[in-house]
Amino acid sequence: MNTDSTNESHAAYDFAYVQEKWLPVWDRVQPFKSGRPEDPRPKKYVLDMFPYPSGDLHMGHAEAYALGDVIARYWIQKGFNVMHPIAWDAFGLPAENAAIKRNEDPKIWTYENIAVQKASMRRFACSFDWDRVFNTCDPEYYKWNQWLFLQLHERGLAYRKDSAVNWCPGCQTVLANEQVVAGLCERCDTAVTKKKLNQWYFKITDYADRLLDDMADLEGKWPEKVLMMQRNWIGRSTGANVSFVIENRAEPVTVYTTRPDTLFGATFMVVAADSELASELALGSGVEEEFAQYCEKIRADSDIDRLATDRPKTGIFLNRFAINPVNGAKLPIWASDYVLADYGTGAIMAVPAHDQRDLDFARAMKLPVTVVVETGEEDPNSTGVATVGDGVLVNSGALNGMNKADAIAAINSQLEKDGLGKSARNYRLRDWLVSRQRYWGTPIPIIHCPACGEVPVPTDQLPLTLPNAEGLDLKPKGTSPLGAATDWVNVKCPKCGVEAKRDTDTMDTFVDSSWYYLRYPSSTNHSEPFSKKDLQTWLPVDQYVGGVTHAILHLLYSRFFTKVLNDMGMLDFKEPFTRLLNQGMVVMDGSAMSKSRGNLVRLSDELEHHGVDAIRLSMVFAGPPEDDVDWSDVSPSGSVKFLSRAWRLSGDVTSAPGVDFSKGELSLRRVTHKALHDADFAVESFRFNVAVARVMELVNATRKAIDSGAGPADPAVREAVEAIAIMLSLVAPFTAEEMWERLGHQPAVALAGWPVVDPALLVADAVTAVVQINGKIKDRIDVSPTISDAELEASALALPAIVEALSGATISKIITRAPKIVNIVINS
């Protein structure tokens, strides 16, 4: 061992020693404590998506928290009072499954993991404000989940209904629509089935328009991709509801269509086979038997079958007829599974000529196809391809000759006048199913009374805590384990006092995360979930950082909650997260890391080998934050090398702290100020990799200045190395702190402040202008940065190489952009 920590200038950089050295110092200095009274700095709320305590931190956490930290630390250096909190999203199935396996209370596993993660975050030097921590599984937190549930219930936004719901046979619980991905359970990839159940819902559909329209405020501040995904998910469509008279039925049937202009082309009607309407129409039609068989057959089909793209159309003619309101045509009514019972009215008018699905059905069932829009495409009758473009209306009575837009307007107003229909909107978004048949979640605070019905648990009895897990069988069996806790379940009705039962379901854990960002400022408030004063100080979140996996789950639900709370007068903003950054994933050799794939990289190993700073730096420098980091492309040892180079500089500086930088050598000063300016701009625009590159450039230039330029005593060298330490403090806090000390300063470098850039130093004293002929570079000249267009043009034309190249040519035009370029256009 040749390491000698007393011989500072030549000792090797020892990251392990430096890490151990600074943690206790930071614990004492507390550079990241937010919300001290009378703090005059303007606020910034930087938020990382809180983790689920599934074990120790992994590579993905390391990336996410490294990025969030760069932003938080940057704003602190820029003089803001930054709140950068953390908590744990601690309810959920993995804990429950682990508990079943280990035969113990899920809270043991959960709190153990939280302790492990918390210790790792401290070692990883996350700039969190540790005074605001909470866990969603703490009764003190979920008490407010229950309180909010009751607020929604009171407003009719939390309600129960019977419906065919998504059921995951693996998790043995129901799922919200958002939690079913391509027919599979988002959590365990089991094929989801349908089950008819009575469940709790939040009425997010009431907010569909506002969730959609308020996205205008997020434009340019959230990734376009997330906005697009939410738009698609909400799926607003505009069209018309049209009512059709049904033979031998008193009530007409209303259908929803986005193409009322094609009404004359409707040749049959289709109702969802699993709808009540279909059953009713089948009754007495003489085809009851076949209809029942058909329903039986489609019930056996899973979601996966339904999703198959080339699935042939099937259906049953119900032996009934509807009358087309515009031309009196008799339309046969069919039942099929290609029409969805829970979208629109569960019934459609089929226009096979201009809708591919209807055409496929018509061809399968030998039903007529009538073209009513002349689009110039080939006849769907012969091609089997529906024509969906704009065109001229034909075979459509008064609409003949109109284009699509005019025809829609005309038919809508005609239908409205005749009382046969009106324009309408529909959404793909469904209400949020929030009840779950599992133990480790927030109990739903409702008591079912045989006399009074749904009775809220009185708020002074909150939190309604989970019954003790001991003695309960947590194994999934399709109904909530809470049902077996008889002492807990059986209560007196708070209203009338008769024997009643508690609701035994627990809430979707996405409820917990839909408002947690409001809790941080008031995390110790015992009388309300959050105080208006705290919200006014800190909210909305200025910068949210997290994975794109939550694009339409957590981020949509949180926006919904914010709008509900806004309506309740509890907050005065409409959107919770002003800016959003989605970091990519950490992958290995192009695919997600997993034990089974054998490409798992352990964070603890990487930290052991290369140190915290080098891993943080590698994550940040690997590429743009939103791109995936392929660990096989990353060189942590390269990061270690760079950090050593930077660290070594701090031992070479021989001038004293406080020396007058303005006396320093000019060329290095220019590089320093340019680096500060560019890094600043890069961080603001999330190009952290570019910011790091600027620091590397400055390190190289400073090395050169020390070895073969201004020399170690020049004030410019100190200025440069101090700037390096400050910029590096965003990414490599241990190294930066160590450098700061070697430069003769007190901790913490995190609070040193971003050096003020001198604009005069950003202007070089000479720049190279390019002289082109017809866009091709012919020569270069060094000129003053303040040269005028005319001067530059004259100098360019005087250059011998240009004179020669221009001989015999006619100049038709000269474009000059001083001080960068002259382009001479000639006719050859």
Next chain:
RNA sequence: GCCCCGAUAGCCCAAUGGCAGAGGCAGAGGACUUAAAAUCCUCCCAGUGUGGGUUCGACCCCCACUCGGGGCACCA
């Protein structure tokens, strides 16, 4: 099938419509050394996926296509 995003050196990635290269990885050579490691210095490499267009000038804007990634998927 529909929608969105991307494609720059062996690799990861930079370039307000104005010199294609900032930074790094890998590679080659050299200095230091008894030697190696570490360190320092120097160098090599593409004309920006393809084909058109706009422009004095295009990695950048427009059109078509190829490939890759992502989202939605009978929502009428």
